[in-house]
Amino acid sequence: MIHRRTTARLRRRAIVPLLGLLLPLAFAPPGARAAESPASWRVTAAPFSLTFLDHGRAVTGEAGGTPEGPGGRLSYQVGGSATSQEGATYHRLTDLVARRPVRGGTAYTVATDEPGRTATVTVTRTSQGVRVRWSFAPSSDVTAVFEALTARGDEHYLGGSSAAYVDLRGHIRGWSPGKEGNEAGDYCQNQEQAASTFYLSSGGYGLRAATDHVGRFAFPGATQQSDGPTCAKTPKPPTGAADPYPCPVAATAQPDRVQICVKDAELTYDVYTGSPAAVTGAYYRTVGLPGMPPASQFALMKWRDVNADQAQVLDDVAQMKKLDIPLGTIWIDNPWERQPAGNTHRINGSACTNTGEFDPTFFPDPQKMIDTIHAQGVRFGLWVTSHVVSAPSSSQGGGTCAGLNDIWAKNGWLVPGTNYIDFTNPAARERYVEQLTRIFRMGVDMAKEDRAEEYRLETTQFAGGSGAGLYLRYPDLYQSAVTEAMRRAHGNDFETLVRAGVPGTAQHTHGMWGSDVFETFAGLRTSVRYGTSESLTGHFAWGSDTGGIDPQSPADATNSPTPSLFTRWAQFSAVSPVFEVGGAGLNATPWKYDADTVRRFRDAVVLHYELFPYLYGLARNAARTGVPILRAVGFQYPGDQAAWAQDQEFMVGPDLLAAPVTADRADADGAAGRPTPVEVYLPAGRWVDLYSGEVVDGGRTITRQTSLDEFPLYLRAGATxxxxxxxxxxxxxxxxxxxxxxxxxxxxxxxxxxxxxxxxxxxxxxxxxxxxxxxxxxxxxxxxxxxxxxxxxxxxxxxxxxxxxxxxxxxxxxxxxxxxxxxxxxx
Structure with missing residues (x-):
C-alpha cells in the first residue's frame, strides 16, 4: 500500500528534557541536600503561619491578619454544597499545638476556632521545593479550603491561558477547563482554555495546587465583580444537573495577597523558588514533562471549515504546490463522518460524529485520497471529537443519526445529561480507541482534537465517580484516548492539535491551537495573548488559526480576512511554533488573494521554515525542562516592570523578540499602502532589527514604522x-x-x-x-x-x-x- 511506504518515509525525514514554639526560624530537614532545592520554610507559632524562603531569603508567606473564609490564610468553609453556600460557615486555623518529625519535614498540629476540630499542616522538603499539606480531624462537612500568600505592590503573575490579559495581577483564574473571569463578549467564542493549578510570580517563586478538584486563584486587586462576568453559553451544566457556584474569593479587593480556593476538604500545594525558568522547570519535574512532538509538527498545516468532497481536498494540496508554498499536513475538519440518510446539506456540525466512518457520498474512496496525499510528501489529518451528535439541527442539515452512532447512548456510554463520551467507562473508552485506531491505520498522521470543555461537569456523575474530582480531568481522559489510538497506529510519530487543556494533557499531546476567534484585528490581539499566556500550561507547540475562523457578523467569506489582516496574522504565525492556516473565509483558500498578499503569505511561511532549527531546539528544551517557547517578556526579564505591561509582544526563546502588528489601523494602512507605526518595548541591552539590520539600544519603547512586507522582529545582540x-x-x-x-x-x-x-x-x-x-x-x-x-x-x-x-x-x-x-x- 502506498500510504504505508510513504508514511514510513515521512517518519525517516523527521528530525530524529521549630526548634521553639515562640520564635520564627529557618528550617531545613536533617539530611536534606542543599543541591536538591534552594527552598525552605520558617514557622511562626501564634498565630500559626508559614514563610517560604529561597536560599534563606523570604520570597512569600502566608498573608497577615486573621480573616475567616475567602481571602484569609489557612481558612475553611463548613457546610453548604457544590451548588450552594446556603448554611455555610467560615472558620480558620489559630495557634500551633504540637509538632512531630516526619520524613523530610515536620507535621504541625494546629488548633482551629471550632471546638473539637484540629488541623494537621505537614510541611516537607521535596527535590523540587516545599510541599504543604493540610487536613482536618474530623474532616466531615468541610467543603472548601482557602489559603492566602503575601504579595508586593510590584509583583506580577503568569498562569493559565487567557484571551483578555497576560499579567494576572488584578484578575481571577479558575482551574476549570471552561471560561471563567473577564471572558465576555468576543472572548466567548469556542476558544481553547487550558486550565492551570500553577502560577509563578516575578517575586521569585511559584505555586502549584496539587488537586483534581475545582478551584481558583484571585491575584492582588481582583474581585468577582470587576473580573466578570463569565460566559453564559460555555461551559454549561449538563441537562438535569445543578449549576455549581464558583469557589469563593474575597468580596472586596485584596491588594496584598494571592488568594487560593479549592472546593475540597483538604489542600496540598507545592512552592518552588528561583527564576521563572527555575520555577517552571521544578513544576514540570513534579507533575511530568510535556511531550516532544515530531519535527513535522512545525511544518505548515492547512484545512477548511468545510471540505466539499475529497476532490477538493486533493485540489487544495495542488493549489499550494502550484504556488510553491510549503505544506506539511492537510486535515479534513468537521464534517467528514457519515451524514444522516438523504442529507445533502453539508455544513460544520452536520455529521453524525463518532460513527468512525467517512461519508461515502462525499468521500467515496478515502484510502485513495490519503495515499495520493502521502505520495506528494504531505501528511494527512482528521478532526476528531469527544461528543456524539445524535440528530443534527435543521440549521446543520437535519435528520437522525439512528443506526449510525446511537450505540453510545444505547449502551449508556455518555456522561449523563450530555452528549460527551464517558471515558471513565472502560467499555466506552475501548470502543472509542479501537474505532479511531482503525481509521488512523489508513494513514491518518494527525488528529485535531476538538471539544472537551463545553460542559461544566462538576455536579454530574461519571461511571468512574463523582464529577467533583473528575471534571478537571475530562480533557485529559479524552485526549489520552486519542493518543492511545495514534500510538497503536503509528508509535510516537503523529501530530495533534487540542483546544482544551488541564494539568497533564501536555504529556501525551503534541500541539495546541488557539481555536475560534473572529477574523478581525481584535481576534489577532486575542490570539497573541493566548499564545503568550498559554506558555506555562505545557502546550509549548502552540499556534492559531491564521486569519481567524469566523467572519464577524454579518458574515462574508468573500472578503474576510482582509489582505492586511491575513498578512499580519501570517507574520504572527511565522514566529509561532505551530503555523496552520484555514477557516471559514478566504484564509481557507489563500491562492484567491491578490499576488502581493500571496507573496507575503509565502514569505511568512518560508520565514517559519527558516526558523525551524531555533524553534525545534527550543521545543527539545521545553520537553526536557518545561520552559516554554513563547514567553511573556516579563518571563525573560522578571525584574523589568515595563516588560510586564506588554501583551502584544513576546519572546521566542531567550533571544528573539516579536511584536506582531495588531492595531486596528493596520487594516486601513495596508489598504492605502502606508506603513503602520508600532510601539515596541525593548528590554535593556542592544537589539538587531532583522528586517533593517539596525542596531537599537533597549531599555525603552521605540516607534517602528512597519510596512506590510515586514514586522518588528529583533534578535538580542551577541546571540546566535x-x-x-x-x-x-x-x-x-x-x-x-x-x-x-x-x-x-x-x-x-x-x-x-x-x-x-x-x-x-x-x-x-x-x-x-x-x-x-x-x-x-x-x-x-x-x-x-x-x-x-x-x-x-x-x-x-x-x-x-x-x-x-x-x-x-x-x-x-x-x-x-x-x-x-x-x-x-x-x-
Whole structure:
C-alpha cells in the first residue's frame, strides 16, 4: 500500500528534557541536600503561619491578619454544597499545638476556632521545593479550603491561558477547563482554555495546587465583580444537573495577597523558588514533562471549515504546490463522518460524529485520497471529537443519526445529561480507541482534537465517580484516548492539535491551537495573548488559526480576512511554533488573494521554515525542562516592570523578540499602502532589527514604522540562533532541514567589528550576519575568506562570503565542516 511506504518515509525525514514554639526560624530537614532545592520554610507559632524562603531569603508567606473564609490564610468553609453556600460557615486555623518529625519535614498540629476540630499542616522538603499539606480531624462537612500568600505592590503573575490579559495581577483564574473571569463578549467564542493549578510570580517563586478538584486563584486587586462576568453559553451544566457556584474569593479587593480556593476538604500545594525558568522547570519535574512532538509538527498545516468532497481536498494540496508554498499536513475538519440518510446539506456540525466512518457520498474512496496525499510528501489529518451528535439541527442539515452512532447512548456510554463520551467507562473508552485506531491505520498522521470543555461537569456523575474530582480531568481522559489510538497506529510519530487543556494533557499531546476567534484585528490581539499566556500550561507547540475562523457578523467569506489582516496574522504565525492556516473565509483558500498578499503569505511561511532549527531546539528544551517557547517578556526579564505591561509582544526563546502588528489601523494602512507605526518595548541591552539590520539600544519603547512586507522582529545582540536561510537556495520547498546544510543567524552589536563562534557542524554551514553595509573583510580562525560577487557565485564556491541586501540580509558566509567550532571576525 502506498500510504504505508510513504508514511514510513515521512517518519525517516523527521528530525530524529521549630526548634521553639515562640520564635520564627529557618528550617531545613536533617539530611536534606542543599543541591536538591534552594527552598525552605520558617514557622511562626501564634498565630500559626508559614514563610517560604529561597536560599534563606523570604520570597512569600502566608498573608497577615486573621480573616475567616475567602481571602484569609489557612481558612475553611463548613457546610453548604457544590451548588450552594446556603448554611455555610467560615472558620480558620489559630495557634500551633504540637509538632512531630516526619520524613523530610515536620507535621504541625494546629488548633482551629471550632471546638473539637484540629488541623494537621505537614510541611516537607521535596527535590523540587516545599510541599504543604493540610487536613482536618474530623474532616466531615468541610467543603472548601482557602489559603492566602503575601504579595508586593510590584509583583506580577503568569498562569493559565487567557484571551483578555497576560499579567494576572488584578484578575481571577479558575482551574476549570471552561471560561471563567473577564471572558465576555468576543472572548466567548469556542476558544481553547487550558486550565492551570500553577502560577509563578516575578517575586521569585511559584505555586502549584496539587488537586483534581475545582478551584481558583484571585491575584492582588481582583474581585468577582470587576473580573466578570463569565460566559453564559460555555461551559454549561449538563441537562438535569445543578449549576455549581464558583469557589469563593474575597468580596472586596485584596491588594496584598494571592488568594487560593479549592472546593475540597483538604489542600496540598507545592512552592518552588528561583527564576521563572527555575520555577517552571521544578513544576514540570513534579507533575511530568510535556511531550516532544515530531519535527513535522512545525511544518505548515492547512484545512477548511468545510471540505466539499475529497476532490477538493486533493485540489487544495495542488493549489499550494502550484504556488510553491510549503505544506506539511492537510486535515479534513468537521464534517467528514457519515451524514444522516438523504442529507445533502453539508455544513460544520452536520455529521453524525463518532460513527468512525467517512461519508461515502462525499468521500467515496478515502484510502485513495490519503495515499495520493502521502505520495506528494504531505501528511494527512482528521478532526476528531469527544461528543456524539445524535440528530443534527435543521440549521446543520437535519435528520437522525439512528443506526449510525446511537450505540453510545444505547449502551449508556455518555456522561449523563450530555452528549460527551464517558471515558471513565472502560467499555466506552475501548470502543472509542479501537474505532479511531482503525481509521488512523489508513494513514491518518494527525488528529485535531476538538471539544472537551463545553460542559461544566462538576455536579454530574461519571461511571468512574463523582464529577467533583473528575471534571478537571475530562480533557485529559479524552485526549489520552486519542493518543492511545495514534500510538497503536503509528508509535510516537503523529501530530495533534487540542483546544482544551488541564494539568497533564501536555504529556501525551503534541500541539495546541488557539481555536475560534473572529477574523478581525481584535481576534489577532486575542490570539497573541493566548499564545503568550498559554506558555506555562505545557502546550509549548502552540499556534492559531491564521486569519481567524469566523467572519464577524454579518458574515462574508468573500472578503474576510482582509489582505492586511491575513498578512499580519501570517507574520504572527511565522514566529509561532505551530503555523496552520484555514477557516471559514478566504484564509481557507489563500491562492484567491491578490499576488502581493500571496507573496507575503509565502514569505511568512518560508520565514517559519527558516526558523525551524531555533524553534525545534527550543521545543527539545521545553520537553526536557518545561520552559516554554513563547514567553511573556516579563518571563525573560522578571525584574523589568515595563516588560510586564506588554501583551502584544513576546519572546521566542531567550533571544528573539516579536511584536506582531495588531492595531486596528493596520487594516486601513495596508489598504492605502502606508506603513503602520508600532510601539515596541525593548528590554535593556542592544537589539538587531532583522528586517533593517539596525542596531537599537533597549531599555525603552521605540516607534517602528512597519510596512506590510515586514514586522518588528529583533534578535538580542551577541546571540546566535539556528536559522536555515534560503538565500543561497538548494532547499526544496517543503524541507524543514537538510542534511549537510546547517544554518545560523548571528546578531552583531554596534561598532565596527563583529566576533562570534560558529558551532561545530557536519557538512556545509551557512551563516547570516545582519549588517547594513558590506564589511571590509571576513576571517575564520585567522584565515581570510574570499568574497563572492553574489549569492549565486557563493553557492558554487566553497568557503567564502558575500553581501546580500534586503530583509534578513547582510553578510552571508559559508563554511565547510572542520569538526570543531570556528571563530569568525567581521571588520
Amino acid at each position: 540562533i539556528g536559522f536555515n536561510s534560503r538565500v543561497l537556495g538548494g532547499w526544496r520547498t517543503d524541507e524543514l532541514s537538510k542534511p549537510g546544510l546547517t544554518g545560523w543567524l548571528y546578531a552583531p552589536g554596534a561598532g565596527g567589528t563583529a566576533r562570534f563562534r560558529v558551532p561545530a557542524t557536519t557538512g556545509r554551514a551557512q551563516v547570516v550576519v545582519p549588517l547594513r553595509q558590506p564589511p571590509r573583510s571576513v576571517t575564520v580562525d585567522g584565515r581570510t575568506l574570499p568574497r563572492a560577487a553574489d549569492t549565486t557565485a557563493l553557492r558554487a564556491a566553497g568557503d567564502g562570503w558575500t553581501f546580500a541586501p534586503g530583509p534578513f540580509g547582510g553578510v552571508v558566509l559559508t563554511l565547510t565542516s572542520q569538526g570543531r567550532p570556528a571563530d569568525v571576525t567581521i571588520r
